[in-house]
Amino acid sequence: MIKKILYPKTQRLPARTKEYAVITEKLDGSNLCIFKLNDELYIAQRNNIINVGKEFDDISYSGLKDWLTNYKDFLLENLHNNSVICGEWLGMGKIKYTVDKFDKRFYMFAKANINEDYELYNMIYEEEYFKYPFVNEVIPYFIGIRPEVTKTVVIPDKEFLDKLYDKYTRQEKRKVEGFIIIIRNTIQKYVRMKNGKITEHFDYGE
Numbered sequence: 001m002i003k004k005i006l007y008p009k010t011q012r013l014p015a016r017t018k019e020y021a022v023i024t025e026k027l028d029g030s031n032l033c034i035f036k037l038n039d040e041l042y043i044a045q046r047n048n049i050i051n052v053g054k055e056f057d058d059i060s061y062s063g064l065k066d067w068l069t070n071y072k073d074f075l076l077e078n079l080h081n082n083s084v085i086c087g088e089w090l091g092m093g094k095i096k097y098t099v100d101k102f103d104k105r106f107y108m109f110a111k112a113n114i115n116e117d118y119e120l121y122n123m124i125y126e127e128e129y130f131k132y133p134f135v136n137e138v139i140p141y142f143i144g145i146r147p148e149v150t151k152t153v154v155i156p157d158k159e160f161l162d163k164l165y166d167k168y169t170r171q172e173k174r175k176v177e178g179f180i181i182i183i184r185n186t187i188q189k190y191v192r193m194k195n196g197k198i199t200e201h202f203d204y205g206e
Contacts, residue, residue: 025147026178028095029088036079083133086110094196104144161190
């Protein structure tokens with residue numbers, strides 16, 4: 001006879017759930033990753049990875065060359081090797097953001113690591129971890145963080161988000177593309193503004 005419990009003990013349902021969602025604003029920008037690998041600074045635009053020190057003229061995002069001229073040395077010195085900051089580059093979308101609300105060009109929404117094959121891993125969307133790619137664990141003054149809208153213990157559905165969108169746009173008094181919903185470090189998007197016009201959110205074709 002073998003003395004062993006084969007089937008594990010069933011866990012008791014907690015009195016209160018610890019699950020919650022963080023809802024942030026989806027900015028109408030261009031996806032941009034900035035990373036340091038083998039002591040060299042790179043940027044990744046949507047379809048291209050560019051070595052900033054060797055291929056500076058290949059950078060295509062509007063205003064990004066001037067921005068990097070000012071900050072590339074700081075980023076090279078202050079990012080850890082194999083660290084990535086991911087965000088939105090503003091100024092090329094249909095929505096025009098005013099400097100009174102958005103005084104940065106780059107707004108971070110995630111951090112990650114990168115390997116020698118230029119593959120991302122350890123992607124984290126929770127803001128409390130955004131400081132760790134930086135040597136001094138301080139986010140530089142010229143980098144923004146995507147706006148947080150709310151936290152909720154209710155897992156949001158379309159009806160919840162429709163009401164929240166109406167409330168948030170009235171509060172902000174400006175155009176809002178939609179939301180990003182973060183649950184247990186996974187994300188989904190809720191989109192209400194396409195090509196500068198308000199539309200219904202659909203879960204296909206986006």
